[in-house]
Amino acid sequence: MRPVTLSTERLLLRPFEPRDVPAVHAACQDPDILRWTAVPEPYERRHAQEFVLSLAPAGWREDTAYNFGVFDRDGELVGSMGLVRLDRLRTPEHQAELGYWTAKEQRRRGYTAEAGRAVADWAFGTLGVERLEWYAETGNDGSRAVALRLGFVMEGTLRARIAHRGTLRDAWAGSLLPSDWGRPAATPYLPAP
Numbered sequence: 001m002r003p004v005t006l007s008t009e010r011l012l013l014r015p016f017e018p019r020d021v022p023a024v025h026a027a028c029q030d031p032d033i034l035r036w037t038a039v040p041e042p043y044e045r046r047h048a049q050e051f052v053l054s055l056a057p058a059g060w061r062e063d064t065a066y067n068f069g070v071f072d073r074d075g076e077l078v079g080s081m082g083l084v085r086l087d088r089l090r091t092p093e094h095q096a097e098l099g100y101w102t103a104k105e106q107r108r109r110g111y112t113a114e115a116g117r118a119v120a121d122w123a124f125g126t127l128g129v130e131r132l133e134w135y136a137e138t139g140n141d142g143s144r145a146v147a148l149r150l151g152f153v154m155e156g157t158l159r160a161r162i163a164h165r166g167t168l169r170d171a172w173a174g175s176l177l178p179s180d181w182g183r184p185a186a187t188p189y190l191p192a193p
Contacts (some may be wrong), residue, residue, distance in 0.1 A: 010114060013071075016051070021049050025045050027151075030104045037103075079111070084096070085133075094129050094187075095133060098120065098132055100112055112133055132176040151176055153174055154173070156172050
């Protein structure tokens with residue numbers, strides 16, 4: 001897919017560019033990002049370069065991940081947000097997973113939920129996603145709070161769902177359907193009685 005840009009009242013979501021390497025590197029020094037996400041530890045400049053210059057563009061080109069850099073109106077990096085596991089878009093259910101991290105100094109401003117609404121709206125509308133999934137290691141209360149603000153329905157705890165730094169960890173799981181936002185889906189949904 002050709003990369004797209006999304007915008008909200010306060011944010012610009014765009015594909016990462018080479019000029020973003022220093023900000024991504026700086027943000028990923030945060031112990032919370034290292035603790036809760038799969039970024040390498042220690043996170044070196046070369047890791048930021050690989051993500052920004054190679055991995056993120058390849059995801060768009062190969063339809064494997066659509067990663068957006070999230071920026072405030074002053075151009076400061078707020079975080080990263082993307083749709084992953086896009087191979088599931090090719091199934092009849094058209095599913096994807098939403099993932100994100102937020103720079104430490106940008107937290108508690110509502111930016112991540114605002115960006116999440118834009119990406120979910122794009123996923124449901126343009127991409128035809130019929131089930132958006134979210135996973136976070138149990139205990140990641142910040143990520144869970146964002147998912148709840150977006151309307152994700154918590155579906156439980158999955159044992160050994162996340163591989164993180166050589167161990168398997170339990171994960172919270174949630175889903176968001178177009179109908180949760182009052183939108184139709186191409187495939188009818190028959191919930192359990």
